[in-house]
Amino acid sequence: MGLKPWQKALFPLRSVPAVVRLFEAELRQAEPDLVLLSLVLGFVEHFLAVNRVLPTNVPGVTFESRPGPDPQTRLYFPVAELSIVAALYARFTAQIRGAVDLSLYPRPDGCSSRELVRKVSDVIWNSLSRSYFKDRAHIQSLFSFITAPVYPPGTKLDSSGVAFAVVGACQVLGLPDVHLALSEDHAWVAFGAGGAQTAEVTWHGKGNEDRRGQPVQAGVAERSWLYLKGSYLRCTRHMEVAFMVCAINPSIDGHTDSLELLQLQQRLLWLLYDMGHLDRYPMALGNLADLEELEPTPGRPDPLTLYHQGIQSARTHYNNEHIYPYLYLAGFHCRNKNVKEALQAWADTATVIQE
Structure with missing residues (x-):
């Protein structure tokens, strides 16, 4: 066939x-x-x-x-x-x-x-x-x-x-x-x-x-x-499709990314998001949030909303055992110089690791 x-x-x-x-x-x-x-x-x-x-x-x-x-x-x-x-x-x-x-x-x-x-x-x-x-x-x-x-x-x-x-x-x-x-x-x-x-x-x-x-x-x-x-x-x-989309690597070298690959990954993740296939995929939500921070899509949820959706997904479906959703959020706050919020997200990461 x-x-x-x-x-x-x-x-x-x-x-x-x-x-x-x-x-x-x-x-x-x-x-x-x-x-x-x-x-x-x-x-x-x-x-x-x-x-x-x-x-x-x-x-x-x-x-x-x-x-x-x-x-x-x-x-x-x-x-x-x-x-x-x-x-x-x-x-x-x-x-x-x-x-x-x-x-x-x-x-x-x-x-x-x-x-x-x-x-x-x-x-x-x-x-x-x-x-x-x-x-x-x-x-x-x-x-x-x-x-x-x-x-x-x-x-x-x-x-x-x-x-x-x-x-x-x-x-x-x-x-x-x-x-x-x-x-x-x-x-x-x-x-x-x-x-x-x-x-x-x-x-x-x-x-x-x-x-x-x-x-x-x-x-x-x-x-x-x-x-x-x-x-x-x-x-x-459908989540396996989301996995392959998350695995796209746009890097041309250590300093340059392919704009076309970034756009493709972002559009495909939004497609999966709209169809409900990221609801149980916290890391994919974090990946999409990072892309939105780089190039916001008009009319779409902002990165902070997506980071918190990833955390909520981990809490709802995975007994709050995932640390990457908190690391995504901490990285966002660190990049934006939100020191207090970044420290809180890292503290939440440590709590997940300890439990």
Whole structure:
């Protein structure tokens, strides 16, 4: 199975609004296509932040030109042609389906087994380059995973990118019970009836410790912060889309961000916000608030309101075990020289850590 006719009709994607329209169409589906959306975001990010060159230097890829912020400059947006995206999509789906024989993993109750989840994890894990700096930027999308023979930088994924790739691969295989699980510094998967089962699918910490296939219950029982004492995000498909949007990295270098990527991330987060998919995602609300502080959107809630919505989400849905919502708020007050409010937010952070 490839892309559906209605998906193909949305291509080519020549601008930020065109990408937003694709996401909106996918988010209206019960099962947004994670692979397609991740490939599109990775493609756009690659040519706006990683390989930001003159249009004539990239054979096979065209750029849409429009006036820049001043008369002397022009902005270029990489055109995501259907032929390119469809080829990458076909490559990923063929790789996954060719490597996993579902007949070897019976699903009598319609739910995935731990052995099947481990097998999918093995396929992703064993496809990665053997040696690379795993904390480098711009290796979170399926584009960076699947483009080794075509575009640099090759078959690389960061830690959370591996977990996302496993979930995307499971969607390709028709395993709707496998979902992304997130803490504030780690990712794994939940599966089975009601997401009751969990499995590590990516490495652990700086030592790249491999616990793949093991449940996370031991870490939860130890009340480990890595697993938020059990109060972690159990993502829906739509929250998994929010995850990939939050993972957009607009940095071109240590001092410069891509304006187009910032705009794309901000517009996509507002789309998710309006559809209710950020209600249980405190970090995404903090991310959106930071973007609004940089470039406010007329008629939208101000950053302070969004920061407090993130805190309220953590209190309501996650037993107030998340510290990042308070850190987002403290950072905002610190940047705006609101010393008293910043100290209070840091104190609230310390309270969450102590409890």
